[in-house]
Amino acid sequence: xxxxxxxxxxxxxxxxxxxxxxxxxxxxxxxxxxxxxxxxxxxxxxxxxxxxxxxxxxxxxxxxxxx
Amino acid sequence: xxxxxxxxxxxxxxxxxxxxxxxxxxxxxxxxxxxxxxxxxxxxxxxxxxxxxxxxxxxxxxxxxxxxxxxxxxxxxxxxxxxxxxxxxxxxxxxxxxxxxxxxxxxxxxxxxxxxxxxxxxxxxxxxxxxxxxxxxxxxxxxxxxxxxxxxxxxxxxxxxxxxxxxxxxxxxxxxxxxxxxxxxxxxxxxxxxxx
Numbered sequence: 001x002x003x004x005x006x007x008x009x010x011x012x013x014x015x016x017x018x019x020x021x022x023x024x025x026x027x028x029x030x031x032x033x034x035x036x037x038x039x040x041x042x043x044x045x046x047x048x049x050x051x052x053x054x055x056x057x058x059x060x061x062x063x064x065x066x067x
Numbered sequence: 068x069x070x071x072x073x074x075x076x077x078x079x080x081x082x083x084x085x086x087x088x089x090x091x092x093x094x095x096x097x098x099x100x101x102x103x104x105x106x107x108x109x110x111x112x113x114x115x116x117x118x119x120x121x122x123x124x125x126x127x128x129x130x131x132x133x134x135x136x137x138x139x140x141x142x143x144x145x146x147x148x149x150x151x152x153x154x155x156x157x158x159x160x161x162x163x164x165x166x167x168x169x170x171x172x173x174x175x176x177x178x179x180x181x182x183x184x185x186x187x188x189x190x191x192x193x194x195x196x197x198x199x200x201x202x203x204x205x206x207x208x209x210x211x212x213x214x215x216x217x218x219x220x221x222x223x224x225x226x227x228x229x230x231x232x233x234x235x236x237x238x239x240x241x242x243x244x245x246x247x248x249x250x251x252x253x254x255x256x257x258x259x260x261x262x263x
Binding site: 007 | 089090091092176177178179180183184187191195201202203204205206220222224226228229230231232238243
């Protein structure tokens with residue numbers, strides 16, 4: 001499937017993945033994240049159950065300390 | 068293109084909330100005030116320390132002062148007629164409505180990632196229509212070209228999203244200033260969109 005991940009086109013082999021699976025595939029490992037699927041906020045407890053499909057716009061934004 | 072008076076006429080009607088008055092918040096506030104933003108609401112519970120002076124908009128003789136009091140002094144030196152509402156409180160889910168519900172745009176300017184996450188989740192859940200300009204990833208020096216803005220709906224996140232501040236990769240003035248001013252510039256862009 002083809003999705004937009006953080007504004008970049010990404011092709012992932014397969015039809016449908018959960019957000020948790022995409023985090024493993026794309027090796028996102030920071031603890032603090034903001035996840036938005038098609039501009040909708042996805043909470044931590046929904047990462048396993050929320051499915052990403054072809055054409056979706058996914059943002060996985062790291063939050064790191066510093067300011 | 069508009070002249071500065073025309074820009075200021077619009078910005079003077081706006082209220083911006085800034086959560087945190089450290090490296091991001093203090094510098095962002097100064098740029099917004101210089102640009103003519105009408106009212107700033109700023110919240111931070113901390114006091115000025117020696118370690119802050121490598122990047123924050125405070126001065127040596129202000130060490131020990133409550134940050135929002137010191138920042139009020141400094142901002143009033145830029146514009147003595149500025150409308151400033153300063154709150155010496157720790158921003159938390161139970162006071163965000165009170166502090167920021169009247170703001171046109173909110174700036175997330177915390178240090179700790181957990182607080183960033185708290186504010187972003189609260190605003191996206193309770194005020195999805197309100198623009199929120201956050202920051203993540205600004206430690207160290209160099210690679211200024213990696214500092215950028217990711218947008219998702221009304222959320223904007225400025226920084227590189229990676230360089231975490233710590234003992235061995237401290238935040239330093241240049242990159243902190245760049246990111247705080249990316250935030251300020253994004254606020255102006257939001258406020259001035261479709262106005263000229």
